[in-house]
Amino acid sequence: MEWTSYIIGTAAVLGTVVYLRKKKGKDTNRECGKDYPKDTVILHQFPRGPFAPSMSGFCVKLETFLRMAKIPYQNVHAYKTGPKGKSPWIEYNGVVLGDSQLIMSYLSEQLEINLNMSLSKEQRATARAFQKMVDEYMYWSVLLERWVYHRGETSKTLTKLPSLFVWEIGRRTKNMTHAQGIGRHSPEEVDRILEDDLTALADFLGEKKFMFGDEPTEVDCAVFGQVSQVKYHVPETVKARKYLEEALPNLNAYMDRMKETFWPDWEECTTKGFTTEATK
Ligand SMILES: N[C@@H](CCC(=O)N[C@@H](CS)C(=O)NCC(=O)O)C(=O)O
Numbered sequence: 001m002e003w004t005s006y007i008i009g010t011a012a013v014l015g016t017v018v019y020l021r022k023k024k025g026k027d028t029n030r031e032c033g034k035d036y037p038k039d040t041v042i043l044h045q046f047p048r049g050p051f052a053p054s055m056s057g058f059c060v061k062l063e064t065f066l067r068m069a070k071i072p073y074q075n076v077h078a079y080k081t082g083p084k085g086k087s088p089w090i091e092y093n094g095v096v097l098g099d100s101q102l103i104m105s106y107l108s109e110q111l112e113i114n115l116n117m118s119l120s121k122e123q124r125a126t127a128r129a130f131q132k133m134v135d136e137y138m139y140w141s142v143l144l145e146r147w148v149y150h151r152g153e154t155s156k157t158l159t160k161l162p163s164l165f166v167w168e169i170g171r172r173t174k175n176m177t178h179a180q181g182i183g184r185h186s187p188e189e190v191d192r193i194l195e196d197d198l199t200a201l202a203d204f205l206g207e208k209k210f211m212f213g214d215e216p217t218e219v220d221c222a223v224f225g226q227v228s229q230v231k232y233h234v235p236e237t238v239k240a241r242k243y244l245e246e247a248l249p250n251l252n253a254y255m256d257r258m259k260e261t262f263w264p265d266w267e268e269c270t271t272k273g274f275t276t277e278a279t280k
Pocket of ligand 1: 057059086100135
């Protein structure tokens with residue numbers, strides 16, 4: 001029984017890879033105005049998550065940006081990666097682009113939008129440092145917690161992906177985090193780093209409504225995106241998730257504020273929790 005499911009799982013993984021490789025060429029040749037509408041961002045991202053709109057902090061970040069900047073967009077949900085081999089990615093008026101931050105800069109330039117207008121040069125520099133902290137470090141800590149240290153629990157409570165798929169994600173995560181460097185730390189050290197990064201966010205936020213005051217700015221998209229994964233999409237036993245819940249009330253209130261402001265349809269944008277129905 002066990003072996004049968006491994007064979008079926010392997011065939012499914014290989015089948016998906018071959019299918020996606022064939023499909024990629026077709027998708028990047030799509031024509032604006034014919035295959036998709038003009039002046040509308042086509043946001044390619046992973047399928048919705050169980051407790052937040054995506055299990056990718058970058059997808060939550062970019063979609064929050066499109067909402068904050070009031071840019072018309074349409075979602076395409078699939079486990080399909082873009083020109084840089086990652087998700088999210090976009091098509092916009094004939095241009096195909098990957099990387100959430102580069103996409104945000106590109107759209108801001110094209111549409112003459114500046115969500116950082118109210119910030120001084122010094123504040124912009126601080127915002128950039130926070131964006132890098134969450135996108136380039138917190139992201140990897142979350143991956144380790146979810147797919148390596150607590151993989152069994154993730155499978156039971158967060159994802160219905162076949163166990164072979166989850167094992168493969170864990171294997172890739174180990175390799176990537178080793179290369180990045182964070183994967184060389186012990187689980188206890190990663191827990192500690194994650195807690196310290198959350199504390200830094202909470203301390204900087206203080207009593208402000210958003211990272212830089214009463215109005216949200218671009219960095220709020222990245223902070224909200226990556227912290228949403230700690231709050232909703234790592235198993236409940238992860239120490240940093242409990243720490244966020246119990247020790248950082250202002251950061252929690254901020255997360256709720258971002259959610260209410262930009263995601264009034266939050267529930268409809270999730271799969272409404274994890275259910276084992278389909279896997280019984
Ligand atoms: N720097 C990229 C990172 C995107 C990224 O790492 N996406 C992950 C999902 S959260 C991905 O596509 N992983 C697939 C892979 O590495 O094969 C961005 O800002 O968009």
